[in-house]
Amino acid sequence: MRKKVSVIGAGNVGASAAQLVAQASLADVVLFDIAGGIPQGKALDIAEACPLWNSSVSVKGTNSYADTKDSDMVVITAGFPRKPNMSRDDLLHANADVVKAVSGAIAKTSPNAIVIVVTNPMDVMAQLAWKTTEFSCKRVIGMGGILDAARLRTFLSWELNVSPEDIETIVLGGHGDQMVPLPRFTTVKGIAITEFLKKKTIDSLVHRTRNGGAEIVSLLKSGSAYYAPAAALVQMIKSILFDEKRMFPCAAYLNGEYGMKDIYLGVPVILGREGVERVVEIKLTKEERAQLKESCSTVKKLVKKLLI
Secondary structure, three states, X not given: OOOEEEEEOOOHHHHHHHHHHHHOOOOEEEEEOOXXXXXXXXXHHHHHHHHHHOOOOOEEEEOOHXXXXXXXXXXXXXXXXXXXXXXXXXXXXXXXXXXXXXHHHHHHHOOOOEEEEOOOOHHHHHHHHHHHHOOOHHHEEEOOHHHHHHHHHHHHHHHHOOOHHXXXXXXXXXXXXXXXXXXXXXEEOOEEHHHOOOHHHHHHHHHHHXXXXXXXXXXXXXXXXXXXXXXXXXXXXXXXXXXXXXXXXXXXXXXXXXXXXXXXXXXXXXEEOOEEEEEOOOOOOHHXXXXXXXXXXXXXXXXHHHOO
């Protein structure tokens, strides 16, 4: 019996994620949105593409949570996107109301699901979803670090004129301007990027990564990134559904790891059939620890504003 993935929010990120899941035949897909006709139309379009992808999964659009019942995984993309000159944090209260309502519905219809949160500000929304669903923290995960790492890999591949597939990196901290890319753990086929680039160049690429989402928002004028976020989501979905136990930077609940407590923050984790199967702790330099602490402080301030 095929697994079932429900995507809450049929905007650009949600619809793109639904498409990629169906195209790769990973699971049956339910695309939910409160807007009448939108999820049904997009789901129908995706379903009609399935024969061309040699995929036989089911794709359904709906305005009813009843259709998401007993999902194995639920992805929350619903919420308001950023506009130019807005930070992810500016969306705090508007999106909190959305995520709280969605999470409450998920808890009733899919009590055994693993939940991935994309809605911004993502780290805070992940914590809100966890509190609202009352699920194990292992089953509520935030997507951000994979996307941030992919952006850094892209910029490095352009600078070095090498394939981005050969570049590995880790990005810690909140999914925002205070994220903490780690050049020390960034390599090209195992060779540190410091062998190829000067510190000034690396710093400029790290700066661009921190502002990667805002750069796209500025160019689009309306809306935000969706192709890369959807691709990052599908890597997480696949690792969980197929118990691949891949290591990714994701927003996970910390209870003492990295010296942080009772907070969702981006760290390396192992993703398998249980969700976050473990948090991977790496030794950080004094400067890296200070940056991570500052990032954590920013997220905590937002959590406090919502009284989570």
